């Protein structure tokens with residue numbers, strides 16, 4: 285890839301051309317195989333996400349949109365701009381948000397959440413709780429998963445009249461996803477899977493089409509920006525529940541194992557790691573024992 289001069293602010297005429305009719309009539313730039321390899325490498329080195337050849341068209345279209353927004357700079361110029369100081373860091377964050385798949389929903393995999401409810405109730409019944417009960421949702425997208433966990437844990441604690449501290453942390457690489465999650469405002473259609481009594485209790489109308497999760501739940505859930513391939517930098521330790529769903533599928537198998545090994549070390553004894561069903565096979569860890577339930581993929585920390 286050739287080194288290009290830094291990006292110059294575009295002239296008004298260029299900006300005008302990059303919008304409206306001119307925009308839609310412009311041909312999409314072609315991403316060469318060589319350049320596709322460079323972009324794949326960059327993405328994988330920085331995030332762990334492994335693009336397959338079939339995703340070239342997706343990458344190309346996202347790069348086309350973004351480079352047009354920046355005044356029709358070339359892919360090459362854009363690539364180099366991502367390596368340039370603070371501006372490069374900020375632009376990288378914008379690009380990542382465009383490239384990650386943030387699909388999610390409340391109660392996405394019902395058996396996993398049934399498991400969580402039983403698990404929390406069992407821990408309470410066994411009198412095994414420490415002063416604080418900490419839950420971590422890794423790759424939490426727009427917040428539906430951490431809020432689902434919060435509603436369940438809240439119900440368990442309330443039913444047992446315990447007043448131990450508990451909290452949920454949602455972590456994701458996408459900053460806009462976290463901003464969205466913090467506000468907790470969702471389309472009403474997203475509540476389809478939420479049991480009626482929970483809709484009643486935890487959500488209220490925001491406007492005609494949208495609903496907002498209660499302030500009570502927003503106070504219990506905090507959102508942080510984080511990259512799962514840099515787990516060693518994160519302060520989360522002695523977690524009671526770690527939930528990591530539908531994210532590992534974007535990584536190569538060796539990296540999934542490495543991430544899971546790191547997550548295993550972040551559990552407290554008796555804590556549980558829950559991942560998406562089938563996201564890894566043949567993985568074992570000396571601290572963990574798999575849960576004997578075919579409807580979920582979960583591991584208890586036994587040492």
Ligand SMILES: C[S@@+](CC[C@H](N)C(=O)[O-])C[C@H]1O[C@@H](n2cnc3c(N)ncnc32)[C@H](O)[C@@H]1O
Nearest residue numbers: 331384387388423425456457511512529530531
């Ligand atoms: C498909 S969503 C899954 C959301 C939720 N866990 C669920 O199961 O519904 C995957 C999320 O993983 C996040 N992600 C991808 N790579 C990541 C990384 N390296 N570090 C942290 N989050 C990442 C994406 O931004 C996206 O929000």
